[in-house]
Amino acid sequence: MAERRPAPLRNGAPLEGTVILRDADVGRVVDRIAHQIIETIAKGDFDAVLMGIPTRGVPLTQRLAARIEVFAGVLLPVGSVDITLYRDDLRVRGVRPLAQTEEPEGGIDGRTVILVDDVLCSGRTIRAALDALTELGRPGVVQLAALVDRGHRQLPIRADYVGKNIPTSATQNVRVLLDEVDGSDAVIVEGQ
Amino acid sequence: MKNLLSAADLSRDDAIEILDAAQRMHQVQTREVKKLPPLRGRTVVNLFFEDSTRTRSSFEIAGKWLSADVINVSAKGSSVSKGESLRDTVRTVQAMGVDALVVRHNASGAVARVAEWVDCAVINAGDGTHEHPTQALLDAYTLRGRIGELADRHVAIVGDITHSRVARSNVLLLRTLGARVTLVAPPTLLPAGVASWPCEISWDLDAVLSGKAYGDVDAVMMLRVQRERMSGGYFPTEREYAIGYGLSPQRLDLLGEQVPVLHPGPMNRGLEISSLAADGARSMVLEQVQAGVAVRMAVLYRLLAGPGEVTV
Numbered sequence: 001m002a003e004r005r006p007a008p009l010r011n012g013a014p015l016e017g018t019v020i021l022r023d024a025d026v027g028r029v030v031d032r033i034a035h036q037i038i039e040t041i042a043k044g045d046f047d048a049v050l051m052g053i054p055t056r057g058v059p060l061t062q063r064l065a066a067r068i069e070v071f072a073g074v075l076l077p078v079g080s081v082d083i084t085l086y087r088d089d090l091r092v093r094g095v096r097p098l099a100q101t102e103e104p105e106g107g108i109d110g111r112t113v114i115l116v117d118d119v120l121c122s123g124r125t126i127r128a129a130l131d132a133l134t135e136l137g138r139p140g141v142v143q144l145a146a147l148v149d150r151g152h153r154q155l156p157i158r159a160d161y162v163g164k165n166i167p168t169s170a171t172q173n174v175r176v177l178l179d180e181v182d183g184s185d186a187v188i189v190e191g192q
Numbered sequence: 193m194k195n196l197l198s199a200a201d202l203s204r205d206d207a208i209e210i211l212d213a214a215q216r217m218h219q220v221q222t223r224e225v226k227k228l229p230p231l232r233g234r235t236v237v238n239l240f241f242e243d244s245t246r247t248r249s250s251f252e253i254a255g256k257w258l259s260a261d262v263i264n265v266s267a268k269g270s271s272v273s274k275g276e277s278l279r280d281t282v283r284t285v286q287a288m289g290v291d292a293l294v295v296r297h298n299a300s301g302a303v304a305r306v307a308e309w310v311d312c313a314v315i316n317a318g319d320g321t322h323e324h325p326t327q328a329l330l331d332a333y334t335l336r337g338r339i340g341e342l343a344d345r346h347v348a349i350v351g352d353i354t355h356s357r358v359a360r361s362n363v364l365l366l367r368t369l370g371a372r373v374t375l376v377a378p379p380t381l382l383p384a385g386v387a388s389w390p391c392e393i394s395w396d397l398d399a400v401l402s403g404k405a406y407g408d409v410d411a412v413m414m415l416r417v418q419r420e421r422m423s424g425g426y427f428p429t430e431r432e433y434a435i436g437y438g439l440s441p442q443r444l445d446l447l448g449e450q451v452p453v454l455h456p457g458p459m460n461r462g463l464e465i466s467s468l469a470a471d472g473a474r475s476m477v478l479e480q481v482q483a484g485v486a487v488r489m490a491v492l493y494r495l496l497a498g499p500g501e502v503t504v
Contacts, residue, residue, distance in 0.1 A: 082216065085228045085229060085497075090230055090498065091497070091498065093499075094498040094499055095493065095494055095497045097209060097212060097213065098212070098213050098216035098217075099216070100216070101219060131229070135225045135227065135228075136223070137224075
């Protein structure tokens with residue numbers, strides 16, 4: 001049934017691949033993560049901050065914060081943590097442009113920091129983000145929220161909040177599109 | 193990009209990328225832990241054959257904040273003072289397994305020669321009266337922070353152009369970034385061949401600053417009168433130079449309120465720049481020093497963090 005709707009667009013150009021989520025589906029998944037987060041952090045009196053991992057973790061963080069405010073009436077501080085300089089493949093894959101690191105209001109010391117990323121795969125991004133976080137302060141607890149968990153972990157890392165588990169083969173690629181960056185919302189699996 | 197020898201080595205995209213990266217690096221200066229990991233295990237040698245405070249120390253800080261090991265070698269107290277040749281010195285240093293040489297030398301073109309002799313990355317930290325690309329980058333960074341993107345902006349560079357590597361690198365980089373440049377100097381302090389540079393030239397500072405000569409200026413860069421490089425009569429007296437080409441309080445009034453004033457330092461107060469201009473609200477001198485570290489971090493990151501060339 002999903003196939004009858006037009007293909008999602010990325011900055012105006014149609015994309016190939018199997019569409020797993022689109023438009024409102026993405027919003028519903030974000031809502032589910034928001035509810036899960038509320039359930040957990042309500043015990044800690046909402047002393048938590050959301051930190052997005054650029055690029056798409058950042059708008060995702062904004063959305064989560066907005067939804068959590070709607071559902072729980074609490075506006076969590078948001079920030080971002082750029083991991084480029086902490087990657088373990090800089091020497092292999094070369095230098096890449098840096099993104100914004102922004103400490104959330106009130107800092108991260110002693111608080112629950114929820115890292116937010118679009119796709120969780122090898123876990124190497126999260127490893128780098130954990131290193132980057134330690135330079136910003138000493139969080140009380142660090143948790144991880146991912147819109148999509150596609151498996152293929154290479155490090156002992158797991159997500160605390162997952163929007164959707166998508167089993168994939170290693171040769172496939174999961175692409176998350178967000179309106180703020182790509183002009184539309186979708187989750188697409190490319191390749192075989 | 194393996195070396196940074198000239199501001200002309202940078203395409204517009206390269207330059208913008210370095211300036212953007214510098215902006216991110218700048219944040220580190222306000223952090224409690226001023227340390228980033230990308231150059232872990234890399235060794236940078238500052239090889240300075242000429243005196244320097246800010247360039248050498250900012251390269252050193254930049255390297256250390258990126259986790260590189262930084263070693264300083266200056267001509268004084270090294271084998272250079274025993275008569276070792278430049279080629280032998282740099283090849284000796286490189287043989288110890290360094291990843292980058294940051295070289296300053298009093299002979300124009302010396303750093304480019306060094307780059308031919310060694311396999312590691314070479315960064316020009318000023319060669320004679322030729323070029324000083326990282327200074328141009330930090331000037332562009334400072335300007336960009338104050339007046340926004342530099343395309344179609346008009347920058348006046350005033351003073352001793354002949355002996356200024358800063359001027360040459362700035363003209364090249366500002367042109368690359370799309371800015372318009374006017375050089376202002378007495379004819380004796382304009383180098384041979386300046387007519388072929390991509391900029392306007394004037395002898396009349398008041399006409400340029402007031403905008404009557406080439407249109408309103410968006411920024412002014414004052415250059416140091418390099419007495420150590422002057423052997424003869426480039427101008428009759430210092431007082432006369434100050435009257436003709438110094439940025440006096442009266443001249444400052446010709447500029448708009450928001451027009452920034454830059455000076456690469458060290459300043460000769462009362463000669464090319466008055467204290468009112470050097471310390472006033474328009475002055476960007478301290479911002480330039482701050483930018484120096486961020487920009488040099490961005491350059492080191494760009495040249496050294498990637499895979500690099502395998503030379504074995």
